[in-house]
Amino acid sequence: MTDRLKVERKRILDTNTLILLGVLLAVVLIINFLANDYVKTIANLCGIYVTLGLSMQLINGFTGLFSLGHAGFMAIGAYTVALLTITPENKAMNFFLEPIVPFLENVQWSLLPALLMGGIIAAIFGFLIGAPVLRLTDDYLAIATLGFAEIIRVIFTNTQSLTNGALGLKAIPKYSSILWSWIVAFITILFMIFLMEGSYGKAFKSIKEDEIAARSMGINLFKHKVMSFTFSSFLAGIAGGLMAIHLGTIDPNMFRITLTFNIILIMVLGGIGNINGTVISAVVVTAAMEILRFLDSSINLGFIKIPGIPGMRMVIFSIILMLVVIIRKDRLLKEN
Amino acid sequence: MLKIDNVTMKFGGVIAANKFNANIKKGQIVGLIGPNGAGKTTIFNVVTGVYKPTEGRVIFNAGDKEHIISGKRPDEIAKLGICRTFQNIRLFKDMSVLDNVFVANHLRIKSNVFSSILRTPGYRKEEKEMLEKSLYLLDRVGLLKERNEKANSLPYGKQRRLEIARALATDPKLLLLDEPAAGMNPQESSELMEFILNIKDEFDLTVFLIEHHMDVVMGICEEIFVLDHGELIAQGDPEAIQNNQRVIEAYLGVE
Numbered sequence: 001m002t003d004r005l006k007v008e009r010k011r012i013l014d015t016n017t018l019i020l021l022g023v024l025l026a027v028v029l030i031i032n033f034l035a036n037d038y039v040k041t042i043a044n045l046c047g048i049y050v051t052l053g054l055s056m057q058l059i060n061g062f063t064g065l066f067s068l069g070h071a072g073f074m075a076i077g078a079y080t081v082a083l084l085t086i087t088p089e090n091k092a093m094n095f096f097l098e099p100i101v102p103f104l105e106n107v108q109w110s111l112l113p114a115l116l117m118g119g120i121i122a123a124i125f126g127f128l129i130g131a132p133v134l135r136l137t138d139d140y141l142a143i144a145t146l147g148f149a150e151i152i153r154v155i156f157t158n159t160q161s162l163t164n165g166a167l168g169l170k171a172i173p174k175y176s177s178i179l180w181s182w183i184v185a186f187i188t189i190l191f192m193i194f195l196m197e198g199s200y201g202k203a204f205k206s207i208k209e210d211e212i213a214a215r216s217m218g219i220n221l222f223k224h225k226v227m228s229f230t231f232s233s234f235l236a237g238i239a240g241g242l243m244a245i246h247l248g249t250i251d252p253n254m255f256r257i258t259l260t261f262n263i264i265l266i267m268v269l270g271g272i273g274n275i276n277g278t279v280i281s282a283v284v285v286t287a288a289m290e291i292l293r294f295l296d297s298s299i300n301l302g303f304i305k306i307p308g309i310p311g312m313r314m315v316i317f318s319i320i321l322m323l324v325v326i327i328r329k330d331r332l333l334k335e336n
Numbered sequence: 337m338l339k340i341d342n343v344t345m346k347f348g349g350v351i352a353a354n355k356f357n358a359n360i361k362k363g364q365i366v367g368l369i370g371p372n373g374a375g376k377t378t379i380f381n382v383v384t385g386v387y388k389p390t391e392g393r394v395i396f397n398a399g400d401k402e403h404i405i406s407g408k409r410p411d412e413i414a415k416l417g418i419c420r421t422f423q424n425i426r427l428f429k430d431m432s433v434l435d436n437v438f439v440a441n442h443l444r445i446k447s448n449v450f451s452s453i454l455r456t457p458g459y460r461k462e463e464k465e466m467l468e469k470s471l472y473l474l475d476r477v478g479l480l481k482e483r484n485e486k487a488n489s490l491p492y493g494k495q496r497r498l499e500i501a502r503a504l505a506t507d508p509k510l511l512l513l514d515e516p517a518a519g520m521n522p523q524e525s526s527e528l529m530e531f532i533l534n535i536k537d538e539f540d541l542t543v544f545l546i547e548h549h550m551d552v553v554m555g556i557c558e559e560i561f562v563l564d565h566g567e568l569i570a571q572g573d574p575e576a577i578q579n580n581q582r583v584i585e586a587y588l589g590v591e
Binding site for chain 1: 384386409410411414415419420422426427428429430431435438439440441442443444445447449452453454455459462463464466467468471472475480502503505506
């Protein structure tokens, strides 16, 4: 074989990614040891949204499947982690309307296995609903996954002895360290980069680019779609679990479509199919959502007083999202 | 090698192909011609599994045993060794030229997804082989220099060549080319003819092609099938086809 046909050694982690990871690591460590609780809370959320944004990117941005089921998978992860970590005494306190199902009564796991279990159960659901749903094309897939997320929410509202229904779960042990969220976020970043640089990741991309060509080149569409969907659900489940231990209390109404919308916002602002961009946009959007909280309360400009409108900051984000979609014309949905 | 047995393809009331029969032997270059809308691409779509024929069956034998491929999925058919190019080019536009060919190797991968993420030695070895083969194929079609460019930034003629390289990466035994010379000038189409003859020998291929450039079809095909309105109206070697009255009528119209 001649010299010019030699396979060039390529680095999986390019310079930009390494710089980004280095800066993030430094900032997270500084915040963890020096900053006050308010900043830590925001940093913690940022880490969770990095994982969520990348998980959305995997299924929508890379595989081209417009799925809106993230809130449902997060709910599954969050409830799994909550039920596995709450102490038996607190469980008895939570479930005062109806006693908890016996097999969960005395369970108390430590965080890491509980988180993994949250991811695994979300992944199992992803795998099971993926089988029928992923045969649908774009718009129908979006409707079906949205329906799935709503069904999960309604089920969790009505299974009193399993999820405590609309009362939600309280006294979830708080693991206050922001390191948990960020360890998961860093692992997710690396997972995504290594997945997408490999043969399977490129097969996902080819499915997004052109399904007909991809299957004619021997790529089993269904198998790869289910794979991508399952990974994405796993990550969403883990992030849901992190959300549960971050907030300390969860209820079914947290996991509405608006949650999925936030994640889509992060993905679109980060750039479809752009891992570094998603990480940055997750951090910026999450931080901005906290910082812009003053928009929701009344503002006194001295000469004029604007009354507080709850949800005002979401209007700002919706406008930004529209502008980005119009200006960048990113391919959110597949062509043809 | 490929036996198309009494295949009929109907779309609602429209009969795109009617009782089509063809038998392609190993090592042949076979042409499929006919006026626009005659059902040529329909036949390709039936063979590659994009359509399931309304009636009839397609049998493929790559030398091991007979497979009835009508009704199988396109990816299963590709794995058996039939690959194609598209009339209206269908590259993975936003991926690099190299990745377009690389991903066409994916169907034969043995490592699972976890070893690809962990980059185990087994996967790395496999990936290296896949990359080497991709580079070789790109060099073969003269696109080595452009390997890091995006596929849709290539000019039209190079996109056609990239499609052939991508199809070859799946290790086909039967290669289906849908109008490979479309948009080419006489100089380019004679280069293409030479290229097809070369890859046929090098990769031990059987070639089935649709083409409107008669000089290409008459120049390299050993056998030609002529379709008109879904019907097979003639079959034979180039000379017989050129002198066939029905073919001339189909192309030029009847007085």
